[in-house]
Amino acid sequence: MTTILVVDDESTLRETLAFNLGRDDFTVVTAADGSEALAVFRSENPDLVLLDVMLPKLSGTEVCREIRKNSAVPIIMLSAKDSEIDKVVGLEIGADDYITKPYSYRELxxxxxxxLRRSVTVAIEDDVDLEAMTVGEVVLDPTSHVVTVAGNEIPMPLREFELLEFLMENAxxxxxxxxxxxxxxGAGYIGDSKTLDVHIKRLRSKIEPVPSQPRMLVTVRGLGYKFVAE
Incomplete structure (x- = not known):
């Protein structure tokens, strides 16, 4: 059964969310502060984390940074802050999605x-011996989930890895x-459109020699993005 870690210092919200997720057949573990969140994460190894931004002892952003040092587990940030800068910061530190409170349970x-569907797809693909892709100095191995740039391994959470893989497939x-x-x-995504721009920015910071002057991952104004095959 899929395990979800719910981290929120508001007991009513935390317990209600845990109850609803449990009713939808998820196993739920909870934490009320940042320090406890990391301890529970390490002991329970959840499949997904719902992480409040404003937490005692250790903020949600710090928890996210710590998790991202060793894990690509999907993380959804939950916050009462609705400004664009807060969303961008949440995504830039490694979160996969960002939901503003109050939110509907159906949307969450x-x-x-x-x-979780994307995570399962990657897990299935990991069982298949897929060939590594090489474009310029960037090498992406779908089987081992490893990216190297000029021979140096670059850690990437799930969303970044998938995005780079899609771009390289269509170089x-x-x-x-x-x-x-x-x-x-996924089709019908209802989140913030800035999510893509932030992920592109993070990818550039990891694969481009000069991220502010991208030569591999370029913007095609009015359309989208292209990975340039040098």
């Missing part, structure tokens, strides 16, 4: 299931924003 459940072709959202986030 849809995003949880979408992320030299323009991929529209709609095509990318449908493939990586």
């Amino acid at each position: 459940l849809a995003r949880v299931r979408a992320l 030299g072709r323009v991929l529209t924003r709609t095509q990318i959202f449908d493939r990586i986030w």
Whole structure:
């Protein structure tokens, strides 16, 4: 059974969310602060994390950073903050999605299931011996889930890895924003469109020699993005 870690210092919200997820056949473990969240994460190895931003002892952003040092588990940030900068920060530190409170449980459940479906797909692909892709100095191995740039291994969470893989599969072709959202986030994605831009920015910071002047992962104005096959 799929295990979800719910982290929130508001007991009513935490318990209600845990109850609803349990009713939808998920195993739920909880934590009320950042330190406890990391301890529970390490002991329970959950399949997905629902992580509040404002937490005692250790903030949600710090928890996310710590998890991302060793794990690509899907993370959805939950926050009462609705500004664009807060969403961008949440995504830039490694979160896969960001939901603003108050939210509908139906919307949250849809995003949880979408992320878990993507994780299962990657797990299935990992059991198949797929050939590594090489474009310029970037090498992506779908089987081992490893990316190297100029021979150096670059850690990547699930969303970034999938996005880079999709772009490299279509090297030299323009991929529209709609095509990318449908493939990586699922058709009918209802989250913030800035999510894609932030993930592109993170990818550039990892694979481009000069991220502010991209030569591999380029923007095609008015359409989308293209991975340039040098």
